[in-house]
Amino acid sequence: MTPERFAELLDRRGPALARWPAADRAAAEALLAGSPAARAALAEARALDAALRGALPRPDPAALARLQDRIARSIARAPLPAPSGLLARLRAALHPAAPAGWGALVAVATCALWLGLAGVPRAAVDPLGPLLTLPLAGESL
């Protein structure tokens, strides 16, 4: 392992060599044994690591308690979890389309189905139609 590769791995994986893969760790330890530059890079990486650990913000207990209370209140007001599955989602999507309730929606759907299957009724037969073919009085037969 070269010092450049070691410096890159320090940036990628951090200076905790124990968390590195075994092969890279062994190569890094061999490099550190003979390279002052590598040791300096490790020291610099450890300093940045420690500074970051100290500087990264942490939530205070009051903020956490406030958050838990806010979540509890919003969950108490929120509707129950939306059901999963295609049928449940379809039912949820159709729900706003049934302002008078599911009964009305089903009734409308049944009527539409019945009308669709029954088809258009034929025109009524004219009951006087056959008379038009009869000979009129005085007409020669």
Add this chain to the structure above:
Amino acid sequence: MAHSLTLPSWCRAAAATPARTARLMDLAGATDAALMQAAAAGDRTAFAELVGRHGERALRLALRVLGDSPGARDEAEDVAQEAFLRAWQAAAGFDPERARFTTWLHRIVLNLAIDRARRRATAGPALGPEVLAEWPDPAPGPEEQAATAERAATLHAALATLPAKHRAAIALAYEDGLSGAEAAAALDVSERALEGLLRRARQALRALLEGKP
């Protein structure tokens, strides 16, 4: 891992009877997946147990993406609250076979926090005299303490200049007990891509710190 049972006041009041106490003890021993299954059926107490277990880390991640100024702390609380609300609403769709609850939750938190940080960045400059003025002055005291506080303030300011996704990578890298695979999954990237983000973030931080007189 032991978790403390922290329940909101509306839940504590309801926990007075022995039967309810026994149920809460059951909840404390339940897995996250079992609690989510109960939440999907509408069990708000089970969900409160999940909030007690994972609320702190969710808030910490949001805080570390959004920054440590007073306004950002409020935003971080909003983000964490919104993430849990989304988790509640989508509880029925949670599949423990596909992801751990924490990975799923952290992904929601980080997506919300990154989106909010990006919107804030496009709305105005991320770092200027106004932003730096938001950081508290080093506390008076011994010289070493003041130097440490100044270095921390400088790091805060340097972190504020990083892209939101780089801050998210840093936030995940410094979470104890989170493996590289879990951190990468929370950010929805490969482990190698996460390492790349960390490399660029550390290089940028070092350059910013060295550039400071």
